[in-house]
Amino acid sequence: MRNIKLIIEYDGTNYHGWQIQKNAVTIQEHVEKALRQLLGVQTGVTGCSRTDVGVHAYGQVAHFFTDSTIPGEKFSYALNNLLPRDIVVQKSEEVPEDFHSRYSSKGKKYRYLICNSAHQSALMRNRACHVRPELDFEQMRKAAAHFVGEHDFAAFQATGGQVRSTVREIYSMNVSRKEDKLIELEVSGNGFLYNMIRIIAGTLIYVGMGKLRESDIPGIIGGLDRTNAGKTAPAQGLYLMEIYY
Template sequence: MRKIKLKIEYDGTNYHGWQIQKNANSVQETIEKAIYKLLGDKTGIVGCSRTDVGVHAYGQVAHFVTDSSIPGEKFSYAINNLLPEDIVIKHSEEVQEDFHSRYSAKGKKYRYLIYNEAHASAIMRNRTYHVRPELDFENMKRAARYFTGQHDFAAFQATGGQVRSTVREIFSIELLRKEDNLISIEVSGSGFLYNMVRIIAGTLVYVGMGKIEADEIPDIIESADRTRAGKTAPAEGLYLMEIYY
């Protein structure tokens, strides 16, 4: 048997998240069906990150096991011929037997996009979080620096998260003001709690609105109190960018 690694890009708008769901279309199920058409085997794929409904990805990673003789690098071409246009296998390769898309990961990088404009965007409506009031970008940048390092991020975990520890390390967080009134938040870390990046984004929006002071962030982290952080920003602004191995 051989193990094949996939790097996957997808627009999550039309899917009920990555993971297979009952009576709902998911990215994982769509790819598994394509592999079944290709190989004739009901092969399960294992993804690194269980992205939520509406979340997008440039760098999701998954693996599957097969006895097919197709060269590893050719799987991307073969599977893409059987996928809808909003899911693309960007790269495929054969990897060592001990590789695991989830458990071998050393960290992840996410991007969150905010469309800061009085009027919503027809084109970006499923790809950004629309915020009408003008945000104080410099204050948001000042607040962001407090998130770096290793902390207990219990205040930034949504209800429903099931983990042994809420301690995580953020390697870096960078805010960029882009063209067309876009604000990008890029966060890299060892791992993330349930909705953690979306809550960080929502908290930084509150800072930009003046609802939370930038210097309050350390106290909010220390409090481990979810009610003190900002709201969970919408899923459509979130992108899984890269998995580190």
């Protein structure tokens, strides 16, 4: 059996996340449907990250096994002819049989976009979190630095996460200003808890609004209490950028 790796970009607006569900349309469902049309047999696809409803991706990674003789690099072209226009396989390649999109990964990079303006953007309404009050960018930038390193991030996990340990290492976290009143949070680390990035984003928004101080962050991390952190920011601002192997 050959092992084929896919790098998939998608706009998550119209989907209930990556993972197949009984009564909702998902990205994985469409990819498996396209493979069934292409190969003539049901082919399961394993994705690295179970992105939630409305979350987008530039670099979701998935893999599947096949007996097909189609060259690995040609799967992207064939699948893109069968997929909806908001799901695109940016790259496909044959990889060693022991490669696993989830278990072989060593880290991920995410991006969160905040549209900080008096009025919502018509073009970014499904692609950024809208915050009306003017945010203190410098305080947000300083607060972000406290998250870098290895910590117990129990205070930044939503209910429903099932993990053995809530300790994670954040390699880098940068807050920057972009055009059109956008604020970008970019985070990379060895792994993330359920809704962790969105809770961090919500906490930084609270700092920017003055509801929390930059100096509060170490205590919130150390307190391990979810109620001390900010609200979970909306899903539409979140992007899975890259997965490290």
